[in-house]
Amino acid sequence: MTSPLPTDAAPADDAPVVRVSGVGVRFGSNQVLRDVSLSLRAGTITALLGTNGAGKSTLIGAISGANAAYTGEIAVGGSVQRLGSPARARRAGIETVHQRIADGIVPGLSVADNLALTDLATGGHRLVRRAEAERIARSALDRLGLTWSDEVLRADADRLGTSDAQLLVLARALRSTPRLLILDEPTSALTAAEADRLFAVLRVLRDEGLAILFVSHRFGEIERLADRIVVLRDGRLELDARRPFDWHAALEAMLGVPTELQQHIAEPLPAGREVLAVEEAVLLPGAEPLSLRIAEGQVTGILGLLGAGKTELAELVAGVRPAGDARLSLDGEPYRPASPAAAIAAGVVLVPEDRQRQGIQPGWSIAHTVGLPVLRALSRAGVMASRREHAAADEVIDAYGVVAPSADARVDDLSGGNQQKVVVGRWLRTGPRLAVLDEPFRGVDIGARRRIGDAARDRAGRGAAVLVLSSDVDEILDVADRIIVLVSGRVVLDTPAGAMDRARIVAALLDDPGHRKESA
Amino acid sequence: MTSVSAPVRPPVRPRVGSRIVDAIAKWGFVAVTVLLIVFFAVTQPVFATPENLVGMLKYIAPIGIAGLGVTLAMTVGGLDLSVGANAGFAVSIAAWTMVIGNQVGGIAVGVVLLSGALIGAINAALIVFARIPDLLATLATMFTVVGLKLIIVDGKSISSQMTLDDGTTAPGRFTPDFLWFDRGFIGPISVPVVLFLGLTVVLWFVLDRTRWGRALSAVGSNPEAARLAGIRVRVYRAAAYIGCGILASIAGLVLAARIGQGDATAGNSLLLDAVAVALVGVSVLGIGRPNAWGTALGAVLIAVMVTGFSMMGLPYYIQDFGKGLVLLVALLFSFTFRRRKTTIVAGSTTAS
Numbered sequence: 001m002t003s004p005l006p007t008d009a010a011p012a013d014d015a016p017v018v019r020v021s022g023v024g025v026r027f028g029s030n031q032v033l034r035d036v037s038l039s040l041r042a043g044t045i046t047a048l049l050g051t052n053g054a055g056k057s058t059l060i061g062a063i064s065g066a067n068a069a070y071t072g073e074i075a076v077g078g079s080v081q082r083l084g085s086p087a088r089a090r091r092a093g094i095e096t097v098h099q100r101i102a103d104g105i106v107p108g109l110s111v112a113d114n115l116a117l118t119d120l121a122t123g124g125h126r127l128v129r130r131a132e133a134e135r136i137a138r139s140a141l142d143r144l145g146l147t148w149s150d151e152v153l154r155a156d157a158d159r160l161g162t163s164d165a166q167l168l169v170l171a172r173a174l175r176s177t178p179r180l181l182i183l184d185e186p187t188s189a190l191t192a193a194e195a196d197r198l199f200a201v202l203r204v205l206r207d208e209g210l211a212i213l214f215v216s217h218r219f220g221e222i223e224r225l226a227d228r229i230v231v232l233r234d235g236r237l238e239l240d241a242r243r244p245f246d247w248h249a250a251l252e253a254m255l256g257v258p259t260e261l262q263q264h265i266a267e268p269l270p271a272g273r274e275v276l277a278v279e280e281a282v283l284l285p286g287a288e289p290l291s292l293r294i295a296e297g298q299v300t301g302i303l304g305l306l307g308a309g310k311t312e313l314a315e316l317v318a319g320v321r322p323a324g325d326a327r328l329s330l331d332g333e334p335y336r337p338a339s340p341a342a343a344i345a346a347g348v349v350l351v352p353e354d355r356q357r358q359g360i361q362p363g364w365s366i367a368h369t370v371g372l373p374v375l376r377a378l379s380r381a382g383v384m385a386s387r388r389e390h391a392a393a394d395e396v397i398d399a400y401g402v403v404a405p406s407a408d409a410r411v412d413d414l415s416g417g418n419q420q421k422v423v424v425g426r427w428l429r430t431g432p433r434l435a436v437l438d439e440p441f442r443g444v445d446i447g448a449r450r451r452i453g454d455a456a457r458d459r460a461g462r463g464a465a466v467l468v469l470s471s472d473v474d475e476i477l478d479v480a481d482r483i484i485v486l487v488s489g490r491v492v493l494d495t496p497a498g499a500m501d502r503a504r505i506v507a508a509l510l511d512d513p514g515h516r517k518e519s520a
Numbered sequence: 521m522t523s524v525s526a527p528v529r530p531p532v533r534p535r536v537g538s539r540i541v542d543a544i545a546k547w548g549f550v551a552v553t554v555l556l557i558v559f560f561a562v563t564q565p566v567f568a569t570p571e572n573l574v575g576m577l578k579y580i581a582p583i584g585i586a587g588l589g590v591t592l593a594m595t596v597g598g599l600d601l602s603v604g605a606n607a608g609f610a611v612s613i614a615a616w617t618m619v620i621g622n623q624v625g626g627i628a629v630g631v632v633l634l635s636g637a638l639i640g641a642i643n644a645a646l647i648v649f650a651r652i653p654d655l656l657a658t659l660a661t662m663f664t665v666v667g668l669k670l671i672i673v674d675g676k677s678i679s680s681q682m683t684l685d686d687g688t689t690a691p692g693r694f695t696p697d698f699l700w701f702d703r704g705f706i707g708p709i710s711v712p713v714v715l716f717l718g719l720t721v722v723l724w725f726v727l728d729r730t731r732w733g734r735a736l737s738a739v740g741s742n743p744e745a746a747r748l749a750g751i752r753v754r755v756y757r758a759a760a761y762i763g764c765g766i767l768a769s770i771a772g773l774v775l776a777a778r779i780g781q782g783d784a785t786a787g788n789s790l791l792l793d794a795v796a797v798a799l800v801g802v803s804v805l806g807i808g809r810p811n812a813w814g815t816a817l818g819a820v821l822i823a824v825m826v827t828g829f830s831m832m833g834l835p836y837y838i839q840d841f842g843k844g845l846v847l848l849v850a851l852l853f854s855f856t857f858r859r860r861k862t863t864i865v866a867g868s869t870t871a872s
Contacts, residue, residue: 339747340748340749341751341752345750350748352745352748358745358748359745360742360745361737361738361741361742361745362741363808363809364738368734372749372751373749375734375735378731379731382731382732383730383731384729384730384731
């Protein structure tokens with residue numbers, strides 16, 4: 001890599017561009033960010049890391065004005081300011097490029113108009129002439145060293161590819177000559193070559209004195225680009241390090257150290273007959289095809305960070321997303337579920353990742369929630385048998401220790417852990433052939449985690465195949481008889497539990513193709 | 521990392537103010553309806569006669585039945601703006617079948633129900649398969665159906681023994697078996713009232729007591745979660761719009777039998793009333809979701825108000841003003857004053 005290392009010899013005006021002091025954010029009773037202090041200096045690229053729910057978006061929101069209700073202080077250019085809105089943050093010199101690039105593009109307007117959008121919106125222009133928009137557009141692109149033809153400038157911005165759209169949004173953000181540029185997962189939709197192009201641009205900007213904060217989950221690209229890494233876990237700043245990076249320390253900071261609460265699997269259940277086979281599954285764009293076999297009688301844990309393809313795998317198996325070129329078989333028979341309903345009919349059930357959005361009907365009782373997947377079994381000639389439905393709900397409440405006044409309690413009044421017990425319980429009680437639990441322990445207290453883990457192992461012990469997907473090493477070590485580590489859509493480790501120690505599993509997570517330094 | 525401690529909910533102890541709001545939200549509309557009935561009964565002696573009370577229910581039956589259709593569409597998270605046009609189409613097509621086509625009432629009923637189901641199926645196809653947002657799809661259907669009706673009847677109202685373009689007299693007439701839908705009795709009760717109450721019970725039973733109703737509600741409250749639970753979301757959404765179309769055409773049948781001719785403007789005002797009673801129904805009893813009994817009660821409230829107002833000699837336009845206020849208050853209780861979120865997302869659905 002030719003990227004210059006940051007000069008630690010400070011220039012004369014080395015006051016931080018943005019200084020965050022003791023910032024905390026609370027959503028309801030949930031403290032999502034605690035006492036974070038961080039200084040961002042000119043000419044430095046800082047990478048922000050953390051697992052899902054660590055508080056990255058919340059921190060970015062506070063700095064970019066989107067989370068106005070923060071406690072603590074944020075100083076810009078040495079003076080403490082209240083960043084109460086994105087517009088105010090922008091005036092202070094903080095520009096943010098959000099992850100969803102499409103949100104930054106106005107379809108129907110030309111590329112030039114999109115580039116000139118903020119200028120035209122704020123510059124007191126009444127009538128917009130094409131020549132004026134194109135002049136602004138060229139000057140915006142010039143900042144990134146890009147020259148786009150008139151043809152491109154006059155095309156509908158909707159027709160730009162993801163990478164060019166990303167550059168458009170970036171060029172526009174730089175129009176206001178910000179002092180801090182925040183990029184939220186800028187490469188998540190880019191190919192490797194496109195990411196390289198973006199990085200080249202970012203390095204130039206850094207060398208010109210811009211402070212850059214970017215969020216990424218890809219260690220490889222952080223290694224290539226960043227001068228400094230900061231790691232958040234559970235809303236706290238856990239690590240703040242400069243080059244050379246100690247990736248094991250970074251990963252430990254992200255994932256946390258094991259606690260004595262750990263109850264690792266002492267005697268792994270042996271694999272039984274093969275239940276599910278997956279062949280030629282391309283989980284992520286451009287990833288290698290994946291092949292996988294899942295056996296009955298044990299819990300298979302799939303460990304992977306965000307963007308590793310876990311949810312894609314779960315949804316493929318459960319009929320939520322089309323199989324494409326992937327070949328699946330279930331108990332030796334070809335299996336190609338066209339819908340979740342078809343997968344359920346074949347005995348494959350999914351507890352989805354996002355409980356609120358995908359798992360529960362707002363306002364429904366526990367009894368109705370438990371009954372929804374098995375309406376036919378709980379009805380007689382189409383009429384719901386209330387007694388059977390309540391018996392099913394009570395079965396789940398008793399087996400999992402759901403804390404609720406009765407089966408008629410509203411499921412959205414329960415705590416996260418109890419909600420999760422209900423949605424896991426309603427599927428496992430149906431006696432599935434293959435149960436897929438996607439992040440079943442997220443936002444769940446330790447007691448509920450035990451109950452759910454025990455239930456999954458119990459179901460496996462009675463002959464089902466159980467697949468648990470998680471981004472948390474200890475959750476996987478807690479529950480799985482066999483551990484598979486997924487990185488960028490491919491299997492990098494597949495081992496029985498107990499044969500591997502935690503450190504080596506963590507090391508496998510670092511097996512990032514971005515680490516191979518062949519890219520130019 | 522998962523957080524180790526689940527967020528602890530502080531115990532909810534509602535303040536006195538919010539408890540009063542809750543009580544009003546729950547019983548307000550029932551109380552207002554009862555108070556209005558008492559008020560009109562005291563001030564207008566004719567009001568409390570059995571003839572008037574039945575007459576009121578008879579008057580409101582088409583609106584109530586169309587409102588039940590809208591309730592069904594709202595249950596799956598949609599809305600159907602074509603119910604008025606559908607009912608109006610039923611009025612004209614029934615007249616056309618009997619008067620021009622010289623058929624008996626039974627045939628006309630069949631044609632009407634079939635056309636209602638067909639209009640519902642077109643809505644379903646546009647919304648579920650062509651993925652047009654429900655408000656826009658049913659708006660387009662509304663205009664098209666109104667226009668098609670006028671094309672079929674040549675822009676005219678069809679009446680028995682009318683003179684046709686070629687100078688001859690129309691062969692048929694509104695047959696007695698068809699007029700039974702307005703003038704007939706089942707036991708002591710007038711047919712439209714029986715239909716209205718019967719369909720209310722049927723819809724309540726289907727939505728509240730059967731697995732299909734449970735699936736329909738699941739689709740309305742969280743379509744993605746419903747799909748992942750194995751519910752065939754598209755099938756249920758399509759069924760709801762077809763059911764809504766059939767209910768709207770039944771409303772048209774009752775209307776046609778009442779008018780006794782194919783009034784080309786019939787049904788035009790039905791849409792707003794039907795949507796209004798369904799929305800009032802959401803707030804009735806503080807249920808906070810579309811439901812059959814709430815819609816029926818909303819229809820009764822509007823009937824009481826309209827009848828009472830006209831007995832007091834108030835001009836007809838006061839009625840619309842009163843309906844508007846009732847709807848506004850209902851919406852305030854559904855959306856603004858509730859601690860719990862009201863789960864209707866009418867008009868916001870595009871096919872998933």
